[in-house]
Amino acid sequence: MSKHCSYSLHKRLFWRLLAVQSVVLILVMIVLISVAKIWDYRSTEGTIEILRQAVFRQPTGALGLRETEDIRQLRKDAPDLWYTIRDMQGHVLTEGRIPKEYASIGNTLDHVGQARFGENLGDHDRPAARMKWIAMDGGQVQFLTGTDGPNPLAPFLFGVSLILAKMVVPIVAVMALGALIATPLVVRRSLVGIDQAALQADTIDIDQRGGRLSADDIPDEIAPLVRAVNRALGRLDEGYERQERFLTDAAHELRTPIAILNTRIGSLPHSSIKTDLLEDAARLAVLTEQMLDLQRLKQGKVQFSKVDLGQLARKVIIEMAPLAFAAGYTVQFEVDGAGEIDGDPLALQRALMNILQNAINHGGRKGIISLTSGCNWIEVSDEGPGIPADVRDRIFEPFFKRHHDGRGAGLGLNLVRDIIRLHGGEVTIDNRNPGAVCRLSFPLERAAGGDTPQRLARVMGSIASP
Template sequence: MNKSCSYSLRKRLFWRLLAVQSVVLILVVILLISVGKIFYFRSTEGTIDILRRAVFRQPSGELSLRETEDLRHLRKDAPDLWFTIRDRQGHNLNEGRVPEGYAGIGNRLDHIGEAEFGGNLSDHAPPAARMKWIAMDWGEVQFLTGTDGPIPLTSILFGASLIVAKLVIPIVAVMALGALIATPIVVRRSLVGINRAALEADMIDIGQRGGRLSADEIPDEIAPLVRAVNRALGRLDEGYERQERFLTDAAHELRTPIAILNTRLGSLPHGPVKTDLLEDAARLAILTEQMLDLQRLKQGKTQFTKVDLGQLARKVIIEMAPLAFAAGYTVQFDVDHAGEIEGDPLALQRALMNILQNAINHGGRKGTISLTAGRNWIEVSDEGPGIPADLQERIFEPFFKRHHDGHGAGLGLNLVRDIMYMHRGEVTIGNRSPGALCRLSFPAG
């Protein structure tokens, strides 16, 4: 699979969920700031800031206000504007109707840098106000007012940055931690059905038809894919069944013309042409029997009985020796120490014939082909070029051929492996000096 196209669903959900949550939180904060700017971002702090930028000291020491644009807007927006401004030298500047509770404060708060005064429910209590000492270039000035004015943009941004630092970032961190913990749990539970379907898909094998993926606990978004895969598996099963029926029928139909062909070839005069034709006809017969054997094994049509490995070897060598002699080989035979096993005689005969056929095809058409049997094994060897190490496992794959222009269909050794698996034995192939050696080993006892 192309790594550039793969991704982790857990990671993708985590980052997208965190991004969505963060964006929503930021938008809420921006909305609150915007609404507050329009409706609520007015306070006595804004009025004090406007007065701070407008106040100045005259040469005589008196305090005065410049007629700034902000001050004009403040007076226009707040007709009830009131404030008192004083310095530590006792100069005072008042405007508006100062509430009685604040008119006589004087210098009693000189030791306090900043204070807020809140009103209460009494009709005679003074309204809320704010007092603040601010250091100017020409001295300290005390501002006292209860009128709300617009807060400067810089103050708003500064306040917003404090909100982000003290509120948004901690909330995002908590959300990230929660998403980091919750996302894998949610994804794992959500993918239980998908993981089970993946395990079922791994267990589907060409030799076991009817396999389907379970649709239990599959998310609705994935269910169409599972159903499509199951329909595809159903079509494949139907195709394999049609193909197998065709191969079985074809193999049965070929038996008769091959038998007629062998009879007619037997009546030809001896010579190289007759030898080649007989060899080709034998290969056709073997291929036909291999196709039938494959179907018989798949259908489980096997009957286990006592099998004498010596008698089995004699029967096979009698059938295969003419083909070996015609190909230019001599045959060596030693089964005096052969034993007896439990097995299917017909299947074991076909396995041994396939091994001998493989030795005839790849033994170099010279030297000796040897067949030896022991208590629970049979060996076939030749004196050919041997088998490359990198092919000693692959030659058991179905339809694998060592040479593209070679004889056979690549079914023989695969069939041998299946037969030995059915007998709980094994087939091994290696090299000797010279040639190749194939051994069929059966369970002891």
């Protein structure tokens, strides 16, 4: 199983940019040091190291020089070898022809730890030399020489590290500060097009097809991803349109055979089998009409007008009463106090039919199904077992079914809720002793028209597919 890995582009660019800059700077400094000064630095340092290993303190306190193999090799490699070795007590060792510029230095550099001569601007006429105080047995010893010797690696690395510490580290710190400030600005400006594409992606919805991500101001490296997403959106649009056409065509094609089926079932002699067949055919008809309602509302084919709740209830009860009688129910009807609301007659009729169908399916197949109305509400009740507490919060979810017996698609109550909600009303279902009651409530005053049909179509589109 792959793990989701997220990272900050700002941080990743900052650290990688800083690392590259630091490495390049260090390499440049090393090259410059090597080319400009390293040979003289290494040669005089090597001579001082050979002399340090050979110097010893005599019993009298004077300085002595052992004839080591390195000393003999140094004299062989550098016939013009010269040096001056002295301590703070005035003991001195010298060899070779000491340049006059350094012959009389004496104790003038006693308070200077180390120095270079002849390597600065203005020192072209002075021979190069190196002076260094080294702690040894018996105290500090000063070495002064200008003779080239072997190139020791350790002093070279030590010198380079000192230079890097003094020069490179502050420069890297300044570069880090610059990268810290510049990286977010550069990334933000470079990804402006991606932010715009993200905003466009948030507006893409299932009922608003045709949306695409803009490729304007998108970096070339990310443009293939944007184009791939747009192609995927195009394929989804095509597939969804095919699905819609199929559902609409299938629902229309089912109407005729369902009507024929109802006619043939009605001609059968009364029996329990006939009752079951009528219920099954009714459920099939309701599902077909639900599919057509979804497509009609999604496409914005809604027309708001004045709707008399009493007439609406009479029309629905006349159509649904035979199914209720066949299932074993008694029907009560009281709508004398019904008023008018603004709404879509077909959508409201479908909502009320779904409520009655739900009562027939779950009312226990006995007792009374009542339909009553007031000035701005319609109520359907039954005397069945009621609604279990564990499903009461889920009954309005799309495709949720209380019983897994294959009856219905779980769209009915969800369709009711969205239709009533977008008419400015509310649907509630609660238990009553005995049975359950469902109330469709509407606002007392509601202006017709406006953008309600469009909003209705948008929301209904959201439940058209799982």
